[in-house]
Amino acid sequence: MSSIVAPSTPSISDIGSDGELSASSEVEVPDNPTHQLCILCRHLDFEHLGFHNSSEYTGNNYFFQREFPTLLKSANTCAFCKRLVDLISDWVHKHAASHTDSFDVPRAHVEVSLETDWHPLRLGTGDESPDAKAHSDRIRISCSLPKLHADNKQERSQSLTFFIQRYGEQFNNGIACDIAGDGGLQPYSGRKRPLVADMTLFKKWKHMCQGIHGAKCSQIFKGTRGIRPRVIDVNRRCLTLIEDGDQWVCLSYVWGRAKTLRLLQENIQDFSVPGTLSPDVLPNIVEDALQVTKGLGERYLWADSLCIIQDDSQDKANFIARMDSIYTLATVVIISSTCVDANTCLPGVRPGSRSEKQEPFKIRDVTLVQSLDPVLGVKVDLRTNRAAGYLGETVWDTRAWTLQERFLASRALVFTAEQVFWECEEAFWCEDSFREIPHIAPDPHRTSLCGGELNLSWNSDxxxxxxxxxxxxxxxxxxxxxxxxxxxxxxxxxxxxxxxxxxxxxxxxxxxxxxxxxxxxxxxxxxxxxxxxxxxxxxxxxxxxxxxxxxxxxxxxxxxxxxxxxxxxxxxxxxxxxxxxxxxxxxxxxxxxxxxxxxxxxxxxxxxxxxxxxxxxxxxxxxxxxxxxxxxxxxxxxxxxxxxxxxxxxxxxxxxxxxxxxxxxxxxxxxxxxxxxxxxxxxxxxxxxxxxxxxxxxxxxxxxxxxxxxxxxxxxxxxxxxxxxxxxxxxxxxxxxxxxxxxxxxxxxxxxxxxxx
Incomplete structure (x- = not known):
C-alpha cells in the first residue's frame, strides 16, 4: 500500500488514478480553469455562495463523496477537483513532517457539501419579524485521512475540515477599515488576513463587544471585586498592584519545561522598578501578550508565572483561591492555543510567526477564498453536530489548568497557528471572515472554545x-x-x-x-x-x-x-x-x-x-x-x-x-x-x-x-x-x-x- 510522508516522498500529484505512486503522473490544468467542472461539481451553485437576507430563501444544500484516487483523476479536467486535491496535498506536506506516522493518502475519503448557516435576526434593528432569519452559504470539504505506523499498520484516521467562502474583493486594504460594514462588504464573506496581525481589528472587536453586548459579556459568573491582583504595567514595564476600578487582561498558556523568567521572592523588588521587564528579559509568550494588551488599548496584563511569587506558598495560595475572579473579571483573556512552553511566540504578533497566505481563486467568475482554520480531530458540538475543534490537537487544550481559564473567560482572544478568533457570550469573530454584524445573531457561544457539551448559556439554576x-x-x-x-x-x-x-x-x-x-x-x-x-x-x-x-x-x-x-x-x-x-x-x-x-x-x-x-x-x-x-x-x-x-x-x-x-x-x-x-x-x-x-x-x-x-x-x-x-x-x-x-x-x-x- 502506498503512503505519503512529507517532505521526502513524492507529492500527491504523483499518485496515479489507481492510487499507486507514479513518477510520471501529472495533474493537467484545464485551459479555462474557472469554467471547466466535472458533472458533480457543476451542481455546486458557486454564484449563490454568501449572504442571503430574504424570507423566500429556501437553501441550496448539495452533497457528494469521492475517494481520493477518483478525485485525483477528475482533477485533470475539473478546476474545483484540482482545488480540492491541492488543499489536501498542501495540508499533508505541511503537517506530515510533525507526525511520526505517514498518511495513507490513496485511501482518503473526501466529502464535499454546500451548506447553509441560519442566523436569527435580532429585533429592534430593522423591519424584521420575530421569525426572520438570514442565511449564509459556504462549501465544506471533509477529508478522512488514514494514518499508518512505521510497520504499515493502519491507525485511526485523521479528520480534516476545510471551508470555502465567497471573497469580498473590495476589502483589500486592511481588514479593520470596514468593520462597521458601511463600505458595502457582504456579511460572512471571506477576507485576507495579513501575515502580521492588525491589532486595530482586535481593539475594534473589544469596543464592539463592550458597546453593543454590554453587560451580557461583562461577567458570566460573579467575581469578587477589589481583589487587586499583581499585574504587569505594559507602559512602564514593571509589576504593580491593581487599583480599584482598574481593568486587566489575562494570559492563558502552557508553561512547559523551558527555563524562563519567573517571579521569585528574590526578584520581586527589582521587577517593581519601571523598565526592568524589558523585551530581552520577558519570555516570548509574555512579551507578545504585552504587545497585544497594548494593541487592545489596555494597560495591565496578568500572567501567572510573573504575577504570583512562585517560591512563596502563601502568595500562591492567596491567588489560586482568587483565580475565578482574576479570569472572570478580566476584560479579555488572551489564549495561546499553539504554545508548548513560555518561549513560544503568539502567531501573528511578530514578523515571521505566521506563514500561510490566502490566495483567492475564481470558479465560474466567482472569487472564492479558503478559510484558515481547518478543523482537526474528532471534537463535535453535540448540539449542532458540527466539528467544534478549531483548536485542533494542541497541547494547550490537553492541560488541566487551561480548562478553567477558558471556561471562566467572558471574552477571549484565541491565537491559533494561522489566525486569531474572538469569542464572547454574543459573538464569534475571526480574521479571515467578515462576521462583525451587530443585528445578526452568530453561532452560539463556546462553539469551539469549549467542548460541545459546554456550549450552553449559563443560568444560575x-x-x-x-x-x-x-x-x-x-x-x-x-x-x-x-x-x-x-x-x-x-x-x-x-x-x-x-x-x-x-x-x-x-x-x-x-x-x-x-x-x-x-x-x-x-x-x-x-x-x-x-x-x-x-x-x-x-x-x-x-x-x-x-x-x-x-x-x-x-x-x-x-x-x-x-x-x-x-x-x-x-x-x-x-x-x-x-x-x-x-x-x-x-x-x-x-x-x-x-x-x-x-x-x-x-x-x-x-x-x-x-x-x-x-x-x-x-x-x-x-x-x-x-x-x-x-x-x-x-x-x-x-x-x-x-x-x-x-x-x-x-x-x-x-x-x-x-x-x-x-x-x-x-x-x-x-x-x-x-x-x-x-x-x-x-x-x-x-x-x-x-x-x-x-x-x-x-x-x-x-x-x-x-x-x-x-x-x-x-x-x-x-x-x-x-x-x-x-x-x-x-x-x-x-x-x-x-x-x-x-x-x-x-x-x-x-x-x-x-x-x-
Missing amino acids: IPTFDHFYRVLLEDYSGRSLSFDSDGLNAFLGVIGAFERSLGECFFWGMPTAYLESAIAWGHQNHQLRRRYGGQAPSDKYDKDRFPSWSWVGWTSDGQTKLANQPLTMESLGIRFYRVSHDGKTTIELIQAVKCNQEIDLLIEGSNLPDRSSRPYHVSIEDLPTNALINLSSILCFWTAAAHLQVVARSSGEGSVSDEYDPSTWELTLSERSGSILQVSWSHIAPSLKEGDTVEVIAVAQNRGTWDSGHIANGAIGVMVISRDADGRFATREGFAWIAIRDWTALSDRQWRLIMLE
Missing part, C-alpha cells in the same frame, strides 16, 4: 449547574497535570465560580448538597491510581494524599475521563458529616435532594432498624483522638454495609487465571455459593482477585440507566472499601452498581459508622 459540573468533571479528569499536588488547585476557579453564582458549597471538589450522587463517580476503563500531594506535609503520614472518596484523590493515564450520574437523582437518605476547621465539632452537610419516605432501600428486605430508631448522627466524640490522619478530609456517615465474595467469570476466550486480565475475564460479587449479583463496575481496584472477601457500603442509587454501563430498572451504588489496621478508618478501593433486587435480597447487612479518609 440547578439543572444548569448539574450539567456543567458533570461535563467539566469529565473534561478535567481527562487532562494532564505536571504535579499531582495541583489536582484540586487547577479546578478551584471552576468551584469558586459555582459557589459565587449559585451559593453552592464544595468539600474536596464535591458539591456538598449533592454528595450522594457526586460520590458515585467512576469510569468503566477502571485505570485509576491514587493521587498524592493533597494533605499538609507531616511526619505522621507515610505519604501526603487527597481523600480517597473524592475524585480529586484519583488520577488516570491522562485520557480516562470520569463520569457521574445526574446530581439530582433520588436520595437514599444518608446524612453526611465533616469535621469543622477548628477540629472541635462536626458539621452536617445538608442534602438538597429528597429521599423516598415510603421505601427505605438501605435496609429494605433486612432486619435492620428503620429510620426512626437507628443511629445517624456523627459527633466529634465518635472520632479517635489519636488518629494518624488529617481529620479535615474525613467524610463520616452511617449506612448499610455487607461483606461479599469476589467471583470471576469468563468474558471471552481463555480460562480464569490468578492474574486479572480484563480481556479474558470479569469480576462480579456473590453473597453465598451459587449466588451471582448483577454488578456494573465503574472502578475496580487492581488488587481484587477471585476469592477475596470485600466490604461494600451503600452510598447512592440510580433509577434507570444514565449510560450504557448501568443497570436498567434501578441500582444501588456501593463503594468497595478497605480498613486501616484498627478497623476505624475506611478507604475507597472501587465502586460498583448492584441491581436493586439483588441488594434488597442480601440477608447479612449491618448498620455501620463509616469514616472515609
Whole structure:
C-alpha cells in the first residue's frame, strides 16, 4: 500500500488514478480553469455562495463523496477537483513532517457539501419579524485521512475540515477599515488576513463587544471585586498592584519545561522598578501578550508565572483561591492555543510567526477564498453536530489548568497557528471572515472554545449547574497535570465560580448538597491510581494524599475521563458529616435532594432498624483522638454495609487465571455459593482477585440507566472499601452498581459508622 510522508516522498500529484505512486503522473490544468467542472461539481451553485437576507430563501444544500484516487483523476479536467486535491496535498506536506506516522493518502475519503448557516435576526434593528432569519452559504470539504505506523499498520484516521467562502474583493486594504460594514462588504464573506496581525481589528472587536453586548459579556459568573491582583504595567514595564476600578487582561498558556523568567521572592523588588521587564528579559509568550494588551488599548496584563511569587506558598495560595475572579473579571483573556512552553511566540504578533497566505481563486467568475482554520480531530458540538475543534490537537487544550481559564473567560482572544478568533457570550469573530454584524445573531457561544457539551448559556439554576459540573468533571479528569499536588488547585476557579453564582458549597471538589450522587463517580476503563500531594506535609503520614472518596484523590493515564450520574437523582437518605476547621465539632452537610419516605432501600428486605430508631448522627466524640490522619478530609456517615465474595467469570476466550486480565475475564460479587449479583463496575481496584472477601457500603442509587454501563430498572451504588489496621478508618478501593433486587435480597447487612479518609 502506498503512503505519503512529507517532505521526502513524492507529492500527491504523483499518485496515479489507481492510487499507486507514479513518477510520471501529472495533474493537467484545464485551459479555462474557472469554467471547466466535472458533472458533480457543476451542481455546486458557486454564484449563490454568501449572504442571503430574504424570507423566500429556501437553501441550496448539495452533497457528494469521492475517494481520493477518483478525485485525483477528475482533477485533470475539473478546476474545483484540482482545488480540492491541492488543499489536501498542501495540508499533508505541511503537517506530515510533525507526525511520526505517514498518511495513507490513496485511501482518503473526501466529502464535499454546500451548506447553509441560519442566523436569527435580532429585533429592534430593522423591519424584521420575530421569525426572520438570514442565511449564509459556504462549501465544506471533509477529508478522512488514514494514518499508518512505521510497520504499515493502519491507525485511526485523521479528520480534516476545510471551508470555502465567497471573497469580498473590495476589502483589500486592511481588514479593520470596514468593520462597521458601511463600505458595502457582504456579511460572512471571506477576507485576507495579513501575515502580521492588525491589532486595530482586535481593539475594534473589544469596543464592539463592550458597546453593543454590554453587560451580557461583562461577567458570566460573579467575581469578587477589589481583589487587586499583581499585574504587569505594559507602559512602564514593571509589576504593580491593581487599583480599584482598574481593568486587566489575562494570559492563558502552557508553561512547559523551558527555563524562563519567573517571579521569585528574590526578584520581586527589582521587577517593581519601571523598565526592568524589558523585551530581552520577558519570555516570548509574555512579551507578545504585552504587545497585544497594548494593541487592545489596555494597560495591565496578568500572567501567572510573573504575577504570583512562585517560591512563596502563601502568595500562591492567596491567588489560586482568587483565580475565578482574576479570569472572570478580566476584560479579555488572551489564549495561546499553539504554545508548548513560555518561549513560544503568539502567531501573528511578530514578523515571521505566521506563514500561510490566502490566495483567492475564481470558479465560474466567482472569487472564492479558503478559510484558515481547518478543523482537526474528532471534537463535535453535540448540539449542532458540527466539528467544534478549531483548536485542533494542541497541547494547550490537553492541560488541566487551561480548562478553567477558558471556561471562566467572558471574552477571549484565541491565537491559533494561522489566525486569531474572538469569542464572547454574543459573538464569534475571526480574521479571515467578515462576521462583525451587530443585528445578526452568530453561532452560539463556546462553539469551539469549549467542548460541545459546554456550549450552553449559563443560568444560575440547578439543572444548569448539574450539567456543567458533570461535563467539566469529565473534561478535567481527562487532562494532564505536571504535579499531582495541583489536582484540586487547577479546578478551584471552576468551584469558586459555582459557589459565587449559585451559593453552592464544595468539600474536596464535591458539591456538598449533592454528595450522594457526586460520590458515585467512576469510569468503566477502571485505570485509576491514587493521587498524592493533597494533605499538609507531616511526619505522621507515610505519604501526603487527597481523600480517597473524592475524585480529586484519583488520577488516570491522562485520557480516562470520569463520569457521574445526574446530581439530582433520588436520595437514599444518608446524612453526611465533616469535621469543622477548628477540629472541635462536626458539621452536617445538608442534602438538597429528597429521599423516598415510603421505601427505605438501605435496609429494605433486612432486619435492620428503620429510620426512626437507628443511629445517624456523627459527633466529634465518635472520632479517635489519636488518629494518624488529617481529620479535615474525613467524610463520616452511617449506612448499610455487607461483606461479599469476589467471583470471576469468563468474558471471552481463555480460562480464569490468578492474574486479572480484563480481556479474558470479569469480576462480579456473590453473597453465598451459587449466588451471582448483577454488578456494573465503574472502578475496580487492581488488587481484587477471585476469592477475596470485600466490604461494600451503600452510598447512592440510580433509577434507570444514565449510560450504557448501568443497570436498567434501578441500582444501588456501593463503594468497595478497605480498613486501616484498627478497623476505624475506611478507604475507597472501587465502586460498583448492584441491581436493586439483588441488594434488597442480601440477608447479612449491618448498620455501620463509616469514616472515609
